[in-house]
Amino acid sequence: MTSPESVTPPPQAGLAIVARGVGKTFGTGAERVEALRGIDLSITPGEFISLIGPSGCGKSTLLRLIGDLTQPTSGTLEVNDKNPHQARLDRDYGMVFQKATLLDWRTVAKNVELPLEVMGFNSSDRATRAAEMLDLVELGRFRDHYPWQLSGGMQQRVAIARALAFRPSLLLMDEPFGALDEMTRELMQQEVLRIWTETDLTIVFVTHSIPEAVFLSNRVLVMSRRPGQIADVIETGLPQPRDEDTRESPDYYAKITEVREALRRLDRDVLET
Amino acid sequence: MRRGGELLIVTLTKASLFTLGEALLGFVIGAVVGFTLGVLFVRSELAERAFMPYVVASQTVPILAIAPMVVIWGAQLGMGQQLRVGLIAAYITFFPVAINTLRGLRSPDPTAMELMRSYAASGRAVLWKLQVPSALPYIFTALKVSATASVVGAIIGELPTGTRSGLGRALLDFSQQFGARPEKLYAAVLMSALAGILFVGLITLLEHRVVHAARRQPA
Numbered sequence: 231m232t233s234p235e236s237v238t239p240p241p242q243a244g245l246a247i248v249a250r251g252v253g254k255t256f257g258t259g260a261e262r263v264e265a266l267r268g269i270d271l272s273i274t275p276g277e278f279i280s281l282i283g284p285s286g287c288g289k290s291t292l293l294r295l296i297g298d299l300t301q302p303t304s305g306t307l308e309v310n311d312k313n314p315h316q317a318r319l320d321r322d323y324g325m326v327f328q329k330a331t332l333l334d335w336r337t338v339a340k341n342v343e344l345p346l347e348v349m350g351f352n353s354s355d356r357a358t359r360a361a362e363m364l365d366l367v368e369l370g371r372f373r374d375h376y377p378w379q380l381s382g383g384m385q386q387r388v389a390i391a392r393a394l395a396f397r398p399s400l401l402l403m404d405e406p407f408g409a410l411d412e413m414t415r416e417l418m419q420q421e422v423l424r425i426w427t428e429t430d431l432t433i434v435f436v437t438h439s440i441p442e443a444v445f446l447s448n449r450v451l452v453m454s455r456r457p458g459q460i461a462d463v464i465e466t467g468l469p470q471p472r473d474e475d476t477r478e479s480p481d482y483y484a485k486i487t488e489v490r491e492a493l494r495r496l497d498r499d500v501l502e503t
Numbered sequence: 504m505r506r507g508g509e510l511l512i513v514t515l516t517k518a519s520l521f522t523l524g525e526a527l528l529g530f531v532i533g534a535v536v537g538f539t540l541g542v543l544f545v546r547s548e549l550a551e552r553a554f555m556p557y558v559v560a561s562q563t564v565p566i567l568a569i570a571p572m573v574v575i576w577g578a579q580l581g582m583g584q585q586l587r588v589g590l591i592a593a594y595i596t597f598f599p600v601a602i603n604t605l606r607g608l609r610s611p612d613p614t615a616m617e618l619m620r621s622y623a624a625s626g627r628a629v630l631w632k633l634q635v636p637s638a639l640p641y642i643f644t645a646l647k648v649s650a651t652a653s654v655v656g657a658i659i660g661e662l663p664t665g666t667r668s669g670l671g672r673a674l675l676d677f678s679q680q681f682g683a684r685p686e687k688l689y690a691a692v693l694m695s696a697l698a699g700i701l702f703v704g705l706i707t708l709l710e711h712r713v714v715h716a717a718r719r720q721p722a
Contacts (some may be wrong), residue, residue, distance in 0.1 A: 299617055318623055325621045331614045335636050335714075348624040348632065396622075 233266045244311070246400060246432040247273040247296055251307035253457075254291055265291045267457040269305065273434070275399070278426055280435045280443035280450045284491065288458030290404050296434060297323050297402045310399060317400075318444070319350060324464045330385035330407045332377035332392075338362065339373040342392045349396055363391035366425060381415040387421065394425070401433045407442070418479075419445055423472055440493070443474060452492040454499075462492040465470030511687065515673060515694040516696075520637050522657050522669040523698050525585055528701075529592020530653040534646060537597040541604025545634065546626065551605075566656065569594055570663045584664050591660030597651035603645035607638025643710040652701040658695065670695050 252269040255262060261274060273279050281289040294300045295307060298314035309317035317323065332341045342360040351359070356372040364370045366385040377385055386406055393401060403422075407415045426433055437443050444466050445449045452462035466485050468476055476482055540558065544551035570591050578589035611633050619629045661671025670691065676689040 297621060299620065321623060323621050325618060326616050327617075329614050331618060333633070334638070344632065345622045348622045348628045349617065397557070428694065477671070489603055 231331065244275070245272050245308070246277065246310060247480070248272070248308040249296075250293075250306050251258050252302045252307055253294060254288065254300070255303045259272075260452075266302075266459040267459050269458075269460060271460060273432060275432050276430050277448045277449065278423075278433045278435065278436055280447040282437055282440065282443045282450055282493070283453030283458065283461075284455055284493070285438065287453040287455055289453050290460065292453075293402050293404050293434060293436050295428060296400075297325060309348070321345075321500060322395055322399050323389055324396070324398040324401045326386070326389050326401065326403045326406045328408045330382075330389040332378070332385055332388055335375050336419060337374050338369065338380070338388050341377065341388055342395050345392060347398050351396075359395050361437050363395050364388075366394070366422065366428070367391045376443060381414075382419055386410065386418060388432045390422070391424070394429070394431075399430075399432060401431050403433065403435045405436055408437075415439075420473070422446065427436070427471065430503060440486055441477075444468075444482060445477065450485075453497075454496050461496055464488055464492065469492055512692055513589060515670075515690060517572065518668060518673045518691075519694045519698045522654065522661065522671065522695075523702065525588040525669065526592055526650075526653040526657040526664075526698070526702065527655055528585065529590030530596055530649055531593075533593035533596030533649055533653065534600050536593065537600025537602075537645070537649075538604050538642070540601040541608055541638075542596070542630065544548075544601075545591040545608040546630075551718070556632075558598065558601060564596055565683070566659055570660055572635050572661045584666055587664055588657055588660035588666060589668075592653040592656030595656045596653045599645040599648045600642065604638055605639040610641065611637045625687030634662065641712050643706065643714060646706050646710075647703050650706050651699045654695065654699045654702060668714045670698065 249269050249271045252266060253264070255264045257263055265361040269292060281292060283289050291300065295302050295311065296314060298318040307314050310320075310322055311319065312322075326467075333344065336344065340362045342363050343356040346356040346359055347484075353372075361373070363368065364373055367390055369384060369387055369391065372380065372384065377388070379386065389406070390401075407418050411417060422433070422435075422438060423446060425431070433446075435443070447466055450464045450466060451460050452464065453459065454461040464485065468479070468481055468485065540554070544555065551624050573594070574587055577590060582590075608630075615633055615637075616629070619633055624632070657669070658671040658674065660666075661669045662675060666672060673691045674688070674695065677684070677691050681688050
């Protein structure tokens, strides 16, 4: 199983994310777990990339490496032509996790303002940005509500607004809709696509839903079981804008099948070894 | 029911207010010290490992053994009687505050900590915007424990300091008269309890103001 040509990073500047031979091993001795091995990838600015793979394949770990929440044990990563640490200090990352993690003593607007407070924006700038972001996620009239008064989907939209409030160039999303019901999930996918089209964000999206990955992305990176490697890269090539009709198009189904088969090949490889 | 020409209830109310003053002083000192220790321990594991055993050990030493030392050393340092009693009260009140503050500061979801990390937030910003607000319910629980403990601490502290105006002295005097006049001791005990209840009530009021109403709603 080799990394396909299309993900080998070309030697050029101006890429959003470049990984060269990135590996991550947790623990030592008998506890040693190799989570990722030899990850090469390059993501251009404005791309929407999904990472998909079986549980424990290290897709979240890869996202956390990109976001400087943990460090690789081998290889190098570059984000906006900087190391991830510098990119984090430059506030290049917005992050959204499976849990919305809103602060329950703050109103919706104050939650969106949290990163702005931390970054030293003045109060009128904060209020303007928060209002702007809440309009973007269509929650303007809930600005004075508390998190517990919102549904799971709405809470996640607040989390997205919060992640975008300081205008990062990258949005890293770790199974953000994993805890939502199917209907809400499809609405949220639509929302994220809309936001992505309205901004020039680069989005890296971790999911274990095949239709979700296909519907959202330009490219789907299929990861193998531990140690996680990039087994396949599938260009979805579906036209924009994508909407409910996209979900019923034959091309969409064809791509879903392609990703599913790529994942099944992984299982076959496991059974044969 | 008179003692030196004064109604017992008046004597005891005066004594209670006096003791509450000492207790409040001790409570404030204890709360500040406890909170500071909690913050120190959450920010430095080394400090926690170095000092936590002593913090725990301090509470296993009976206050009756500590009190005379505080009285004598405090006097040598030129402290007033009230401050010395306050220090004795503080000695037993700082502990629950320190332990609960530490626990509360560690209570935020790891995801919330990572979020702050992604904002490249300073340690101070993480502390004041995430950890302290998360710790407030824990801290107030400790403050209520400390409020009652500080009253008891003040009463005990009054004995070796020879404080004449407080509840400690009244309890001591009345217990000696218990055979002949049991109602006096009962009254003093009741007043001690009321003093504690009053103090806890004040903390609860403060809690309602500080810990936002939204947090008490079902999530």
